[in-house]
Amino acid sequence: MSRRSHFPFLGLLSALLAALLTVSVLGGTARADDTDPAADPAAPGAAVPVDIDDDVAQATAEQALETVQDIVEAAPNAAPTDATTGADLTMALRDLALTRDDLPTSLQDDAARLLARPGTGYRPPPGSGGIECTNGSGLPCYTAPEAAPTCGSGICVHYVQGAYSPSTGSDAPAPNYPAAVLNVMKNVASRYVASGYRTPVSDGNEFDVYLADLGKRGLYGYCTTDQRVGGHVTAAAYCVLDNDYAEFGPVPGPLGNLQVTAAHEYFHAVQFAYDVNEDTWLLEATATWAEDEVYPAINDNLQYLKGGPLGQPAQPLDHRKGLAPYGAWIFFKYLSEHFPAVNGPGGMPTIVRDIWDLAAGPANSRQAINAALAARGTDLRTQFGWFTAANRRPALNYAEGGAYPRARLWRGVKLSGSRRSVSDSVELRHLASRTIRFKSKFRGKAHLRVHVDGPKRKKGGYVLVTIKKKGQAPLTKMVKINRKGDKTKRYEFGKKVQWIEITFANAGKKDATAKVSATAR
Template sequence: MTSLRRAPVRGLLALVLAALTAGLMVVSLVGAPAQAAPDRPAGAPAPATAPGDDDLTNEQVAEQALETVEAAIAPGEPDTAAQPDPAAHQEFTSALRDLSSLQDYLSPAKQKVAQRLLARPTDPVSTCSDSDYACFGSAPVQKLCNALICVHYTKTGPHRVPGDNNGPGGSWNGTAGGAPDYVEFTLATMTTVAKRYVNAGYRPVVSDEGADGTAQTDIYVADIGGGAFPLYGYCWTNDAENAHVTVAPYCVLDNDYKSSQFPTHTPQGNLRVTAAHEFFHAVQFAYDFYEDAWFFESTATWAEDIFYDTVNDNRQYLPYGPLGRPAKSLDLWSGLTPYASWIFMQFLGQRFPASQGDMPVIIREIWEKLSHTGTGAESMYSVQAISSALEARGTDLTTEFAKFTAWNRRPRSFYAEGAAYRPAGLSSSYRISPSDTAKRVRFSLDHLSARHYRFTSDFRGSKRLEIKVNLNDREAGGFAYVLFKPRGEGARLRVIPLNAAGNATVTYPFGSSVDWIEVDAVNASARYTACDTAPADERPYYTCGGRPVDDRMAQAITVRAVNP
């Protein structure tokens, strides 16, 4: 598994130390068609502060958003000695979205700074200066285009592309004597990615109708990997609105992906997976610019492996989500959790493998349901749309999320590449013995999470294990199953049939003939209140920016060894 200490992570990795010390972190999560709170722009994201902070004014939150972007692009060397705090991680596209939505609350002087940071790399020097993370300034800009994509680049200054131009035999597969090989490789890669999304039935990227001189989607290559926390790439728009609308994007990729800045994978591999990830953001903008941020990132991270299966960059995130932290909510917008949640998209794609253009149809259908206009539009938020897509397939979110948690305990048995995944961990393990014949485990579960408990036998001879569960009621997403491992045989999965109140009692063989029994409790609740209307400084953030109804739900599992 890739070490996060030695590899930069796509997007905004962390804030600078001062921001961490102050607890400053700005995130975005919107997506409900509900009325926005009156004290912030309609549809604006709800940036976060550290737990325990006093209520912040909109002006203070806007300044934090500005500081977040500035921290991401601050010059410096990547910290390879210690892993940055994952709680401070954020994707740069989302950081820009926050700043754009909040810039009106800044002072006039700071609004100018924000406008400079939100500028295209080719904007005038008065707007975009040479000191910016992606600003060509006065350097001559050239472009290489086809019918879909235009790559903008410069041969001079800090953002210059590699000068190789020796064709297929060089570092980058290009054409000798044409544009620089790196530019040709970038154009070919982005074109392949764009065509594949269209072939899979996704909407074409919204045209910018000639911004920067071309109607094609604009891709800029600049040195964005040289900051304290290297950026692989990002996508943005000149048409940012605090609303559920479609917008025309442009994207920025690094100008060389050199190994000194991106030490994991080859430069070519890093460019490819970044193209798949970031161009999916461009495609997402054709559905809903302000959809739930966790779904933006989890689906884009999932797409990396669909397009370029051998790079496997997205595996580095798995310890931070449902596989590594099963008791965390799937839709939590914090740290690296949204990236790690790509494994749920992989689950959906394998469970419902009907495809178009070698991509599972179910993910595209969910994006259509999220949209407010166009084919399939139902103005839903992320978890609503997932539930709707599952119901159309004769199942429901509770059932499928429970299966997902079962897959995560035995990834080798289910996922196509599961042999490379570490199983979701146990919450606790207990030994049942003649001197300790019973155990009652009390715990809580947040929505869209699970806990796994193992019970092993210290008995000789035949026994049975009586299992009583008291969980969420079925309406609130309660679900439980047993993983039963007879000695010398494979594990067997059995659903525990809960009654309407979320309770059940079952018994299974135990004693010397059984290696262990696991009881797995699931909270698959998908109920939220205050969608898009929670206070601006409330955290953490989940689907629709709302408050989960069924978090911190008290649960209990009681086991007792009994005679057959």
């Protein structure tokens, strides 16, 4: 990222295989992202369609190139603290790699230069008029001689010779820094392998990590591929990391920034071994989840929660802009805490790995998640519903929830003898939620009659009620809506009840409307 980014084993395996067969039928070789029906195939972050006409393909490719160029041009003037708010360089470069062959001939050199490794640079054919990459413009390109790489355990750290000088912006690292980077990369890679993840696709050499002065560009690190790829395929990758992380402040510090960036970016290289063209939000959300699994004490990913379902519950989980894909890591934290089983010494909950196993090939993110949950006797509709209600009280529902923000209400209503009823409706986006709270101001006995009308069950509708009685913890229950999404229920609402919340969740593919009416008597 520009980052700144309970079955027994045999039963689970059988269920996963069955689910995968179902997904293969649902999916198609040329599947498109169905999580956002309004998605523009030329929009940044959209999964790149496999079969599109030439004009659309060229427009998509030109948009991908423009997105990378915008990031690169803005980066030298960007403060490091602003790096999380922009587009993601890893995903932008991924999109460019997938679409580069659809660019006009006049733009092919620009794409090749941006995708080139710092250690090789891009040298255009003689007489082509192409521009060589140069230090200080665009992405890093070594113009000084490269030192002998520091290698071990299938990883090589590349860097340039010269004196380390952070004040002048040299790409050269401090003398002991390459060895420190290698140790971090070995720890990250070993955790993923021990947790059952695939190793990055080989390009015939050891996995390459390049050190460069990214800090002056406001970038922490990125991974991409310089191979020609297209469609839902695997791809080799390389990573570029900052040469000191000196520009990014005291928290979590240079080592902490190196660790979480390496964990995040290397996980992208792992993801490319499943499907380089998987949905952007799944790529970023699970990479942010993975950095927390490998380095749980750093907690750098808490800064993204404001952009995801905790900070923006009315925003789709698969929203592609800003901090949203990073903030969506909390959904996978929820799943991994509710399905904590691990397989192997890596210690990472297996459910996210199973999702990636299922995402390899034709399955998109929704299908892969639903198949992994089906193997555990549940589904996306149910788990997403309970997830949205849990986000109203993270301190009670997550191991580290005391440090998380609380999902906001859609509306709060006080009902009393002078105001006994209310009726309202609200847009309910796909993979999003809305919660309304009814606060009791009655001094004696009373009841609250609530009618809910949300998305149909088959369309992903789910409704929960949470009741807070005085002196007791809040209690959440599912509301058994009918197939149309409707239900009328009566709840105690007297002096012993502080409030009642109704949470509408829409795990479906399409946006809908949530309606509620309530009368206190």
